[in-house]
Amino acid sequence: MKKNPETSTGRRTFLKAAAGFMGATVFGGLPFRSFAQASALAPADRCFVFVYFSGGWDQLLAFDPRDPDVFTVDRIAETRIQPGYNLFTDARFPDRPVVPSTRAGAAPSNITFGPAVGDRLAAHYDLMAVVRGINMTTLAHEEGMRYFITGKRPIGAAARGSSTATEVVGQMMPRVPIPSIAYNVETYNDNYPGNANALKVSQSRDLLLTLAASTRQLDSELEKQLVDFRGQPISCEEAAYGAGGVGSTYSTSRDQMRQVLSGRLDNAFRFELAENAEVRSFYGLPTSGPYDNAAGRAALVATALKKGISQCVSINLAGGLDTHFGTQTTHAINQRAGFDALGALVDDLRRTAHPGGGNFMDHTTILVFSEFARTPTINSTSGRDHHLTNSCLLMGAGLKHNLTFGKSGDIGMAPAVVDLATGQSDPTNGTSILPEHIIATVLASAKLDYSITRVEPLKALLA
Template sequence: MKKNPETCAGRRSFLKAGAGFLGATVFGGIPFRSFAADAALKPADRCFVFVYFSGGWDQLLAFDPRDPAEFTAERVSETRILPGYSFTDARFPTVPIRPDVAGKGRSNIDFGPAVGELANHYDLMTVVRGINMTTLAHEEGMRYFITGKRPIGAAARGSSTATEVVGQMMPTVPIPSIAMNVESYNEGYPGNANALRVNNRGDLLLTLGKTKVPLDSEIEKQLVDFNGRPITCEAAAYGAGGVGTSYATSRGQMQQVLSSGLDTAFDFGHSSNGELRTTYGLNSSNYDQPAGRAALVATALKKGISQCVSINMVGGLDTHFGTQTSHALNQRAGFDALNLLVKDLRSSPHPSGGNFMDHTTILVYSEFARTPLINASSGRDHHLTNSCLLMGAGLKHNRVFGYSGNVAMTPAVVNLRTGEADPNGGNILPEHIIATVLASAKLDYSITRVQPLEALLA
């Protein structure tokens, strides 16, 4: 009999997402039934959001801009930098942005044209420039930033930063870590530090029980039998590498997840989510677009479902040809969604005092950047020198650390204590960023084998 492709895809998603719970019978060290019985979940006192822009972003349009009056086409043979702002359209400014919002003081950070209204939160930001990615391969750069360890070839090493956070802090929330369309790794922590990995919001609803997908394999039925039927010899053989045993030890946990009604929080069309739809401008056509992804992050944190959310906010950035406008539009969509998230967290009181941004650290990154010169196809290629954005709790704000060179935007050589130019200094690497994120919550950062950027710590 021919299988229904949608049913098969849903079943695979369900099994893969469910595997995020393997190896543990409690979340955060507390039996899940405690949460299921308590309608008012308590948000984590410290939250983390890891926002990935997929494909390699153009930093001239974002966090490392240049003044086109200085870096002109006439000087391009000298500077090897062409901002290209005039190649965008009327939706974007043609010069870098330096906001000045009443009550916040003037921004010390220049932003590129694609950042939009997110730039108005400069009083919560630190921008790190001149990061040397040491790779131009997508998978390697992405995994390097996720773990803070240089991959071996394309193979990731170590745990994801979210796993490190959850493994050390053991938060008392139902699903400590969610990873949406982002890779996640666990090296050495128990199963309750695993992320619930899903490709999209539909997978999350599926895993949490919103949709029931028929299973057409008897072995699969046994592996995800939440009613307590023993794993059979056939199933055990199927799971010779430990899959069967892992499902056997976790199915009670998953049964409790499914019965808790957490899926309603992520069903944006539900009658209880009217305020969320208004805040994020949601309708059925954009639930799974960047604004919907930002709403998912806010829901997971504010409702006390998760401590860490890692999310692929926007893609379409691996463009080697075409216009600046298309790349700027893709980045702007991600930054606009992030702006909605930050506005929401800033305006939402946290039960421990202050607002949610007072309790949340955000890292925004991409695997590398784009070349400062426009190629023969009117696009930009892969470039080693990257930058990133840090926001929120545990960090100093309204500052820039490091720089890229004014010739070809080369990686910085800086004093790693101050961020200032120092010929005897070193490169800023992704592990310095990850060490800083961990240190911002006073967590052990020794896995990075470097010191955090102390000048950025509050």
């Protein structure tokens, strides 16, 4: 066929641009015909929530507390552990670890929580597994964060591999419009097609702008060509580009986008609307936005999962934790805001029936983590510094519940050396618990391939 010299350059620019962005579509592998014919969005049968507490949390306040009657001030030189619970200036925080009241119909709690974990989250101990004594092998913020997100030790500060959420979506190919959302959390895709990418947002407004229909006029020739793509004659050059599926991929992606926009999915996250009054009430949200505090973020997660919009949500739920000076109270307040929001999210998922049977927590796996912990002793500026030994919280589907695995040392809270089959201390033949063990466990909890971690999951945690 003969090329038209007047349009060749512009069409080539368009086609190459199209080829570039096609791989980044967020609308998964769901065929448009199935998507368009669905009368209502259906929640994924298995959902995942990855909750990040940014800055390095104080695990003595959270999931690895110590008894202040044993680890006393006069023994600090011996134990190198200072709980510091007597330093609180806010009556909301008790001066000792908390064992939650027994939940109706459940066994008593086998988990002891630090004072920053409020009653709302601790009440769900019967859905939890706490892992203690994790060796982060790094004290750098970026490295620790990326290590936990991917389950692979970074090269320097550079992430290796895909985010765990990307692994989940890439393997499961969920039939939801936006398979993965990453809210103020880094996300990576190492080896999956673009439809496994997370939709990245840094605030709730970003999500609304993505899902809402645009009223902006086309302001470039490229955009006009994109809109008019299907009406143009096909040249030899275009056929060559289209041989790789660019044309059909664009067509499908555009139609999926139109379907999403026509469904006004953005309204589900506009919590100021009258139709979302119950959500506002449940999460204690104001009548007008933006809804970017911890409670608003938790409401966003619940909405995305319950309405069948997403399968995975990765979210930064607490910040202000990189404090090397100040009081115990400041750190406890920042953690409590995140833990209370997480407790509300679990309340919501637990009270809501899932169309596949049971409630949403029966179909949801939650991982709560930070890049490392804070030192078990308090420094000269009344704060805590970076510490290798970490802990994390696992909840929900595919896991055993109401248990702890591993243990940090009673001297300086050193990383655990344990029998990975049982979690019991084994100084002679034991192994350090690493972030890759946690990620392998999350993937195995849904019977997914965890070989990318190059370790076995913590099988004692698997249901």
